[in-house]
Amino acid sequence: MRTYPFSAVVGSDDMALALVLTSISPEVGGVLVRGEKGTAKSTMVRALAAVQPDQLVVQGCRFACDPADPDPACPDGPHTDIIAVRRPARLVELPVGATEDRVIGSLDLQQALGSGQVSYEPGLLAAAHRGILYVDEVNLLHDHLVDLLLDAAAMGRSTVERDGVSVAHAARLVLVGTMNPEEGELRPQLLDRFGLTVEVAAPREPALRSEVVRRRLAYDADPTSFVARFADQEAELRDRLAAAQQRIGEVRLSDWALDKIAGVCAGFEVDGMRADIVTARAAVAHAAWHDRSEVTRADIRAAARLALPHRRRRNPFDAPGLDEDLLDQLLGDDDIEPDPDPEPPNPDPEPQAPDDNDDPPPNGPDTTPNDQTDRSDPADSPPEPPRQSEQDAPSERGQPVPVSVSEPGQPYRARLLTARGTGSGEAGRRSRALTSVGRTVGSAPTAGARLHFPATVRAAATEQQRRGRIVGGRLRFDRTDLRTAVTEGRESNLVLFCVDASGSMAARKRMAEVKTAVLSLLLDAYQRRDKVGLVTFRGFEATLALPPTSSVEVAARRLSELPSGGRTPLAEGLLCAAETLRWERVRDPRRRPLLVLITDGRATAGVDALARSRQAAAYVRSLGVDAVVVDCESGRMSLGLALGLATELQAEYLKLADVSAEALAVVASTRRAA
Template identity: 60%
Template sequence: MTDVRYPFTAIVGMADLRLGLLLNAVSPAVGGVLVRGEKGTAKSTMVRALAGLLPSISTVEGCRFACDPAAPDPQCPDGAHEGPAGTDRAARLVELPVGVTEDRIVGSLDLERALTEGVKAYEPGLLAKAHRGVLYIDEVNLLQDHVVDLLLDAAAMGRSYVEREGVSVRHAARFLLVGTMNPEEGELRPQLLDRFGLTVEIAATREPRERAEVVRRRLAYDADPAAFADRFAGEERTLAERITAARALLPEVALTDTALRQITAVCAAFEVDGLRADIVMARTAVALAAWAGRTEVLEEDVRKAARLALPHRRRRNPFDAPGLDEEKLDRTLEEHAEPEEQPEDTGAQEASEGRGPDEEQPGPDGGGPDDDGPGDGGPDDGGPGGGAPDPAGPAAPTEFAATDTAPAPDAPETDVPAQGPRPARESAPVAAGEPYRTKLFKVPGTGKGAQGRRSPAETDGGHTIRARRPAGQLTRLHLAATLQAAAPHQHVRGRTGRALELRRDDFREQVRQGRESNLVLFVVDASGSMAARQRMTAVKGAVLSLLMDAYQRRDKVGLITFRGAGAELALPPTSSVEVGAARLESLPTGGRTPLAAGLLRAHETLRVERMRDPHRRPLLVVVTDGRATGGRDALADAGRAAGLLAAQGLASVVLDCESGPVRLGLARRLAGQLGASAVTLDELRAEGVAALVHAHRPAGSTGTATRTATSTADRKAA
């Protein structure tokens, strides 16, 4: 392995991401960058490369919190720092792993020394290490919510607070916050999205020549990292000097009244919540002007600031993709480009305005309005910055970028031979009905799954419910229980002085109860018997409502469809409910009803997920009219498949989609075989789908238990 970083100026394309990172380097007050993009698009490589461009910092010698000698932190835990000499060092890049714990982020107290020796021994965490540097969070959407809350609160306040067991520590924590995420793996809550200053959407380029240049440079770097870095050393120094110059120019940049009016008008037009977007846009526009070497904010700066600061803030349905209406943005800017007081002579006014409709304004590099990149040259000339932005998307220097294609549907575990008259004709997808709000219903018992907002579970967050002996390292001391355990033995141990005489067996840790997320696996009948437009619209609307609820509760979702000759895992279990909504919307119908194949595919999917995530409790939702066609023993095969699922003791519900004056009751029969509750589509909206899956077999019970829909009283109690 090598310690030589991939040069920032060697990355091809990705002008928007490059610009967003550089603007934060110029003005950390912008608030960081959230990078959204598919896998293999060099998100991590570009962030790591940025750290090498940041100016060095001067720190108080021996200070663990990187205090500035010119303005030391008066509350620094390491002292007041009166008159110590400073030492220069490079700005740090601190990477936050996905499995990081709260005490590792904010720091930890040596509780045993505090109790036995009576001293406050504080070990700084990652926030202290990142002070005046870069804090990089890869896969930020996979972090637990309470961990993200800690990070974003520190980023907003510029200070970290540690309040534990009567000991209070606080220190400065100002850093450039950069998070990356793959939207396919789940979304951040809107409150957390708003705390990132800028957001950038990236995708791998589809231009063959640019992709070839990405591969060429990566292979050259792997062959000789030092020589490759030397090739771009001059461009790296030039870019670092430009960042330093822009930082020096930043205080002199003027935000005119016209520019400020345009900023507030754009935020109002796009109906963003709160005023943080206005502030971030103003800071970003000022940084853009400083980066371009100007002392005045222009309209083009406001336009670019809106494209970076608003897409993740605009008011939208959770299933809508982020983005801005470019025509609306341009129209709003034009409407508020004129002074508030209109002169009587409109001709003289137009002549006095400094800009015509076709006049170009300099971009951040001094070029045209579309020149977002910091470097010159493109993939063909071997230039440092990759040239002008590629409309088709950026390239990936760290990994071979490849087009993601959906895998071919897997063959079902049990193929039922076709028989009888010709299959029903396939129908085009129908739109889902309007989703509706569902009430919160919990899975009984206490789980140990990932933190979420649905069912009771033992989690790192939440409230303390009891104390226990620690199985490993002590992380969350239960002070009262520890003192109670040690108190009877003080006389025997010969205690003297203030300190308690403690033994390892005396320590107790907190057991906290919060909420967990669950895996909601939908098994949807898409056969010809379900193809009635009105009925399928209602079914899709019901499933979409549960997806909306899963988005709010931080659940994982999966989607299995069965029709024709077999079943397909249309959406492997994922935290991205947006992808689930898109797959549901495009679901076609028609063909036979291989119910057994759908249930067997659910059995296999849950088996695999149980190995991957053994603590996440599943919930099975079967959407069908109960019919099974494709063979003489189709219904018997479906019953045997249901028995396999029932033997696992799953919480499940059957949505009975049978319609017409004569009903066979096949869906209710299937519910009995699954040990599940059943509800008709007529009852669906009145009761709420989530209410029907409240009941769960208590932990420790054996055999197959019948789950029934919760009563009105139960729902009110919930």
């Protein structure tokens, strides 16, 4: 199938430039592309491979050694009688569900169990050497795999020490990751490891959007003629890229340019020295792209716009960004006059074509449980709150209810809240679970990613006589002997916050304390790679303010804007949370939920509000959901309603002040002293 031409994708000049710069100089450290769905992220990356210059490789080398400069430590070497063959540059795609063995390589089981030889089977990093490694939805990849990829991209080598294998091989690659921020962010530590980052968005002008559709339809109708239409531009781009790769070693980075780069990075108060190094490398690549022999102010500006935005984050809830006015002020206009604005690598003013693979899923992150049709047994349905008559309706139904919006304070380190028992969800950092990573606690008779070699040998040992093994001969293995390691670690959970935003919570400025506590728990969920959701209730109804998502940044924004006031519909809040969890169990049955209910326990909305809230609590308990009740009641007279609610839910009970990990440490030390 023909690839959509790189030169036909327009409207994303920053992304095109970032991809070109890291192609010229892979030492830049890769590109992270952030953008909404349907913005041609995947299309541009796949198109980039088609304009890479062809390569000469050593024939038969699994690690694509360059015949002109073969790797002396190549596992397939040493290369003596070299035969060079030409091939196109490779594009290797890493699936989200890839294992560590698949990424870095592992023991060749066929060789080990067949001939008894220890042999290394290369992984995707070896396949991508001198090519492009593309990771779609990189924010959904396990953190330890992202670390492996970024280490290889930065150092140009991959080292494997596992399963009796000790191998190091070259892995000089162009790493490109794409992500949709709505589905969750990368940790700041991992963001910093990407050399460049760029934000992409679909055009909003109708004329540009219509041209996007026109181009895509033309390509789908006749790919051959569409590709031929841009053949000259593709050839020109390929030649220019090859020339820049040859020229980059001749570009001079003067002391003046280094001082400017250091001043810009210091002015933006970025942490560490990686920003300075990446900006310098990108500026040199930019100069080579524009056929310059020395780095100028224009090169530094272009490099800083791509290398610094994601390094400006001060906490996990900050969005990447860069103040370009400050950048111009830091660059100044002394010593060397800046060049005119450089042309982008794709000067065509027409818009980009969207990627079919980036279409939104039918049940996207904005889908709520209310969008679904309930086909469940009526016997499993929750108690339905009775309708209120007009004479029973409180006066605030016909009058504006006074509301207020409290701002949360500075988040603190929250105590660890976990689900009970041992789960089997995705690897994370919250509750105990049998996961793909962790300490080995047993074995299972299946052929999986992690071979349990002692258990495999033990399984084969009992069959040796039947298989005719002679004394002193090699062990005879069969596929049925294979055993996979069972590992126990930590899993990520769905943490659903159910927040009371009624008037009683607004009293005595408690809502600010509540928001601070929830923000602290959100920060904890971010660090533990959980999904989060937010249900709020006030007045006479409950609202799913945020359907379960991996984007805790969105949850933090919704929380900050949350108004408070009115009566307390506790039953409605519990029922909304229960329905949300019930539907999420259908969507993701392996991810265990944890309900965090934050309330003072009062129920004041409607007839028999307290009795209905107890019925709703019983229904939540029947779903088998682990819950935590955070009691927000204050004052000298305590009604103990939240404690009673926790008992009804069979939930862990906490006072609002006990959410802080520091407060928990004080209580523990006091108990030890007593």
